[in-house]
Amino acid sequence: MARAADCFAKRVSGLTMRPMRQSQLFTKTRRDAPKDEVAKNAQLLIRGGFIHKEMAGVYSFLPLGLRVLNNIVQVIREEMNAIGGQEVALTALQSPEPWTKTGRWRDDVIDVWFKTKLKNGGELGLATTHEEPLSAVMAEYIHSYKDLPKYVYQFQTKFRNELRAKSGIIRAREFLMKDLYSFNRDEKEFRAFYETCAAAYKKIFERVWIGEKTVRTFASGGVFSKYSDEFQCISPAGEDTVYMHEEKGIAVNKEAYTDEVLADLGLDADELAEKRAIEVGNIFPLGTRFSEALGLCFKDEKGQTAPVVMGSYGIGPGRVMGAVVEVLSDEKGIVWPREISPFAVHLVALPGGNAEVAREADRLYELLGESGVETLYDDRDARAGEKFADADLIGIPTRLTVSERTLAEGGVEVYGRQDGKTALIPDSAIIDFLKKD
Amino acid sequence: MARAADCFAKRVSGLTMRPMRQSQLFTKTRRDAPKDEVAKNAQLLIRGGFIHKEMAGVYSFLPLGLRVLNNIVQVIREEMNAIGGQEVALTALQSPEPWTKTGRWRDDVIDVWFKTKLKNGGELGLATTHEEPLSAVMAEYIHSYKDLPKYVYQFQTKFRNELRAKSGIIRAREFLMKDLYSFNRDEKEFRAFYETCAAAYKKIFERVWIGEKTVRTFASGGVFSKYSDEFQCISPAGEDTVYMHEEKGIAVNKEAYTDEVLADLGLDADELAEKRAIEVGNIFPLGTRFSEALGLCFKDEKGQTAPVVMGSYGIGPGRVMGAVVEVLSDEKGIVWPREISPFAVHLVALPGGNAEVAREADRLYELLGESGVETLYDDRDARAGEKFADADLIGIPTRLTVSERTLAEGGVEVYGRQDGKTALIPDSAIIDFLKKD
Numbered sequence: 003m004a005r006a007a008d009c010f011a012k013r014v015s016g017l018t019m020r021p022m023r024q025s026q027l028f029t030k031t032r033r034d035a036p037k038d039e040v041a042k043n044a045q046l047l048i049r050g051g052f053i054h055k056e057m058a059g060v061y062s063f064l065p066l067g068l069r070v071l072n073n074i075v076q077v078i079r080e081e082m083n084a085i086g087g088q089e090v091a092l093t094a095l096q097s098p099e100p101w102t103k104t105g106r107w108r109d110d111v112i113d114v115w116f117k118t119k120l121k122n123g124g125e126l127g128l129a130t131t132h133e134e135p136l137s138a139v140m141a142e143y144i145h146s147y148k149d150l151p152k153y154v155y156q157f158q159t160k161f162r163n164e165l166r167a168k169s170g171i172i173r174a175r176e177f178l179m180k181d182l183y184s185f186n187r188d189e190k191e192f193r194a195f196y197e198t199c200a201a202a203y204k205k206i207f208e209r210v211w212i213g214e215k216t217v218r219t220f221a222s223g224g225v226f227s228k229y230s231d232e233f234q235c236i237s238p239a240g241e242d243t244v245y246m247h248e249e250k251g252i253a254v255n256k257e258a259y260t261d262e263v264l265a266d267l268g269l270d271a272d273e274l275a276e277k278r279a280i281e282v283g284n285i286f287p288l289g290t291r292f293s294e295a296l297g298l299c300f301k302d303e304k305g306q307t308a309p310v311v312m313g314s315y316g317i318g319p320g321r322v323m324g325a326v327v328e329v330l331s332d333e334k335g336i337v338w339p340r341e342i343s344p345f346a347v348h349l350v351a352l353p354g355g356n357a358e359v360a361r362e363a364d365r366l367y368e369l370l371g372e373s374g375v376e377t378l379y380d381d382r383d384a385r386a387g388e389k390f391a392d393a394d395l396i397g398i399p400t401r402l403t404v405s406e407r408t409l410a411e412g413g414v415e416v417y418g419r420q421d422g423k424t425a426l427i428p429d430s431a432i433i434d435f436l437k438k439d
Numbered sequence: 440m441a442r443a444a445d446c447f448a449k450r451v452s453g454l455t456m457r458p459m460r461q462s463q464l465f466t467k468t469r470r471d472a473p474k475d476e477v478a479k480n481a482q483l484l485i486r487g488g489f490i491h492k493e494m495a496g497v498y499s500f501l502p503l504g505l506r507v508l509n510n511i512v513q514v515i516r517e518e519m520n521a522i523g524g525q526e527v528a529l530t531a532l533q534s535p536e537p538w539t540k541t542g543r544w545r546d547d548v549i550d551v552w553f554k555t556k557l558k559n560g561g562e563l564g565l566a567t568t569h570e571e572p573l574s575a576v577m578a579e580y581i582h583s584y585k586d587l588p589k590y591v592y593q594f595q596t597k598f599r600n601e602l603r604a605k606s607g608i609i610r611a612r613e614f615l616m617k618d619l620y621s622f623n624r625d626e627k628e629f630r631a632f633y634e635t636c637a638a639a640y641k642k643i644f645e646r647v648w649i650g651e652k653t654v655r656t657f658a659s660g661g662v663f664s665k666y667s668d669e670f671q672c673i674s675p676a677g678e679d680t681v682y683m684h685e686e687k688g689i690a691v692n693k694e695a696y697t698d699e700v701l702a703d704l705g706l707d708a709d710e711l712a713e714k715r716a717i718e719v720g721n722i723f724p725l726g727t728r729f730s731e732a733l734g735l736c737f738k739d740e741k742g743q744t745a746p747v748v749m750g751s752y753g754i755g756p757g758r759v760m761g762a763v764v765e766v767l768s769d770e771k772g773i774v775w776p777r778e779i780s781p782f783a784v785h786l787v788a789l790p791g792g793n794a795e796v797a798r799e800a801d802r803l804y805e806l807l808g809e810s811g812v813e814t815l816y817d818d819r820d821a822r823a824g825e826k827f828a829d830a831d832l833i834g835i836p837t838r839l840t841v842s843e844r845t846l847a848e849g850g851v852e853v854y855g856r857q858d859g860k861t862a863l864i865p866d867s868a869i870i871d872f873l874k875k876d
Contacts, residue, residue, distance in 0.1 A: 020520060026523075026525075027525070028525055028577070028580050028581075028586070028589045028591060029580055030580055051580075054576050054579075056529075056530050056532065056533075056534065056572060057532070057534050060530050060532045061530070062527065062528065062529040062530050062572070062576065063527060063528040064527050064576070065525045065526060065527060068526055068527055068528050071528070083457060086463075088463075088464070088465055088502045089502060089505055090499060090500060090501050090502060090505055091499065091500040091505050091508070092493075092499040093493050093497050093498070093499050093613050094531070094596065094598075094613060095493065095494070095497050095598070095612060095613045096493075097493065097494050114558075116555045116556075116563075117555060118553045118554060118555045118565070119553075120600065120612075121551075121600045121601070121602050122602055126553075128555070128565075135493060135499070139491050139499065139501070140465070142491075143465050143466055143467055143488075144465075149465075152465045154465060159531065159596060161531075161532070163557065163558045164558070165558050165559055175532060175557075176530050176531060176532045
């Protein structure tokens with residue numbers, strides 16, 4: 003029987019910490035992406051063996067791609083936990099009832115529904131978002147002001163019946179979504195959390211190296227609020243257009259770009275630059291629209307019944323992955339930020355028939371594994387040029403090369419995928435070097 | 440910027456290691472389950488706040504339940520990685536093409552399809568299983584005997600349009616499934632892996648404490664094999680009937696229970712006992728049925744083209760969770776196995792107005808957190824009886840109680856949920872005690 007204290011370490015191990023021999027990996031790099039694939043993110047990710055295109059807007063994640071996606075999920079999870087989020091997993095299948103109450107079952111209100119039918123009768127929908135079912139869950143648990151505030155989030159597959167899907171994993175018909183919902187006593191408490199979550203989003207984008215390219219953008223607010231906020235990552239691959247004030251670091255989405263809005267924000271149209279951008283996140287005041295329709299109310303300190311004030315906060319981990327590829331890749335391939343790279347280190351062996359080089363690379367692979375360094379080990383029987391081209395395409399941030407030359411020079415060559423810098427490090431110092439890298 | 444070596448530790452932290460104050464948890468225990476819920480597993484899990492019933496056979500996972508589910512996923516993942524599995528995530532949305540090739544698009548062949556439609560035309564299905572799409576992926580990467588064998592698995596949501604769904608999370612219409620697929624050169628290599636995977640399944644069921652109740656069962660094989668194997672957990676809540684030879688530890692599923700099968704297996708009907716059982720896993724030879732239909736072939740060492748020999752291997756983490764609840768719970772509530780419990784320790788404070796007790800409990804909560812012990816801290820303002828009843832229902836294996844009495848006696852009371860044993864442990868020794876527990 004497992005001991006209590008052992009379980010924690012065991013439980014979290016094995017998720018992403020396994021080293022891997024590239025000769026065992028079932029995917030291989032490809033010279034060309036499918037001809038119908040026009041988006042750069044999907045082209046590079048398919049060529050690198052990260053994803054597989056099932057149909058337009060529907061992509062499977064292969065081993066390398068799933069590792070990246072899981073790492074992005076973990077970055078977001080940490081930041082959502084840090085602001086008090088509690089994780090759940092709601093369902094894709096939806097019965098019409100709560101959606102009818104809010105008026106969103108109709109296909110002209112939510113125009114991306116996939117609908118289906120139960121075998122024994124009854125229409126069902128595939129969730130495009132989860133305000134309705136989560137409000138219904140919370141109504142069972144929230145009764146008093148003492149039960150508030152609460153912040154609940156999930157990573158869950160959304161289905162959206164998009165008419166067009168040409169942007170690779172940036173606009174998918176089936177995709178993983180982090181959606182957090184806030185439940186507050188009043189507008190003031192809600193606003194404070196809204197800004198806390200905006201700050202958490204900023205941290206997330208910084209951790210995946212798109213922070214500098216991503217601006218908070220004023221967008222339409224819908225029924226209950228003048229504005230919502232988007233996080234737009236400036237990129238020619240974006241489907242959105244924003245008007246950006248570079249100095250102030252703020253922007254207005256085209257759909258909210260009116261004279262009234264500019265006046266509100268004190269912006270001058272002449273100072274704004276039109277940019278294409280990828281919407282990598284959004285935060286949205288919901289007011290009491292859903293809580294009133296679904297009976298999510300609480301008794302305040304005076305015993306008065308009031309509807310809960312809600313907000314919603316979305317980030318698509320797959321879309322973030324697509325944005326990272328669009329923004330950071332170069333002519334050779336992908337450049338992964340350290341925290342979300344499928345592996346920390348790409349160890350490339352160039353034995354060229356020299357048994358000692360192979361032995362030395364094997365030994366280094368074992369050492370890296372023992373030291374907890376996630377390593378992809380290119381032990382394949384292939385030419386140096388092919389191995390380097392593959393490594394550049396796959397985009398792991400640190401490459402270690404072992405060859406006759408490096409052995410003769412008494413070490414291992416370290417190459418930084420992003421900055422292109424190389425250094426020769428003695429074998430004995432390599433783990434220390436990586437720890438400081 | 441994060442350093443390379445720091446990323447690993449950070450990446451895996453935060454997933455399940457966070458301690459939590461019960462006063463902050465948004466769920467509460469309930470006295471009663473919904474009236475239409477007849478399955479014990481769902482009744483207890485709903486009462487404990489682990490899951491929420493969306494509709495028959497469709498359950499959301501709330502914070503406590505998601506932690507259990509994720510822990511079961513991690514146990515399975517570790518065992519699948521240990522036998523060479525590579526993890527992917529395929530899609531729910533399916534185009535008819537590969538399914539038409541294998542004859543399984545028709546609703547009379549797979550009778551649990553949910554079908555839907557793309558907005559711009561074209562029928563889609565929600566995957567009930569993934570032989571077809573994965574074979575199509577593998578056909579892009581497998582060309583030579585050198586590319587084999589390969590073992591690929593995923594944790595993915597399956598949708599099954601079941602006519603009836605009355606067994607709680609044991610038979611759901613939407614559920615997480617671990618499905619592994621094996622790709623081998625020949626029958627002999629396949630058979631060796633088949634037994635390796637059977638042994639991994641045995642380990643999984645042992646790690647979640649249902650090993651003793653679970654028997655490998657002969658079942659119908661379908662078109663390409665005489666038998667398949669199921670793993671049946673003996674329980675009155677099961678939907679299956681098996682005929683079991685207790686001494687030999689083997690059983691035959693009712694659907695395969697014929698004189699011919701008994702003769703094959705050398706079993707005497709008089710020695711078999713009829714039992715109800717929950718199918719917690721199955722392993723299935725697929726032969727070349729899918730590889731031939733979908734062109735998944737390879738060139739062997741002599742240059743001859745041959746179809747890949749396949750097998751499939753399923754375990755539903757939610758169904759395992761339901762089986763654990765059915766088999767291990769008692770009249771007071773759930774009893775979680777250590778490795779999958781939502782928390783390792785339930786710390787219960789009974790201050791009863793004594794500020795020193797509250798301080799001592801707070802101090803212990805901090806100490807447990809610093810020591811990496813996953814702790815749920817019942818810091819609520821509630822009576823002792825209510826707290827103990829809730830703790831028994833929630834079923835965390837180790838309970839620590841801090842009260843005036845335990846303080847007077849110079850320690851903390853440790854209570855084992857499964858064996859009911861109690862002991863008074865001095866504060867200073869509690870972490871050491873848990874490490875040995």
